Amino acid sequence: MADRIPLLFSLSEPRPDAVGDVQRLVRHLNAARQWATGEIEMVNDTDATSVTQADDDPIWTLGGVLWLYEASDSSHERRQFEDVRFLFDELCRFSASKGEVVVEYGGEEVGSIRGGQLDESLRAGLLAEWERGL
Numbered sequence: 001m002a003d004r005i006p007l008l009f010s011l012s013e014p015r016p017d018a019v020g021d022v023q024r025l026v027r028h029l030n031a032a033r034q035w036a037t038g039e040i041e042m043v044n045d046t047d048a049t050s051v052t053q054a055d056d057d058p059i060w061t062l063g064g065v066l067w068l069y070e071a072s073d074s075s076h077e078r079r080q081f082e083d084v085r086f087l088f089d090e091l092c093r094f095s096a097s098k099g100e101v102v103v104e105y106g107g108e109e110v111g112s113i114r115g116g117q118l119d120e121s122l123r124a125g126l127l128a129e130w131e132r133g134l
Helices: 016-032 074-098 120-132
Strands: 004-011 041-047 059-069 101-105 108-114
Touching (some): 004 074, 016 059, 016 074, 059 074, 074 101, 074 108, 074 120, 108 120
Antiparallel strands (some): 041 059, 101 108
């Protein structure tokens, strides 16, 4: 089986009152589309290992994850690309009123969505390059 790679989206600065907003977003996303690699999973996690000083707060991740697979054929790759493009469109709508969304791919931050707009690294670096290779 191909390797699974997480595409994580999370609020840059989550607030306790945002948990319901993210839950509704994840439910909406899963109801709106038949995802090629399975439903988006809600993420609401605190990392206590990130605390190195007495006054540090643990890192809180509030968002969701879409698992992607290394594609085995071009139709599957195209479908995953369409899923990510749809996800980013929905995250743009979400960020317009709920705040900055950070995107990680394979554990590395690859960009952000602010005020309803993809940054250059997501727009040109991820989506455009991916689509060019299809």
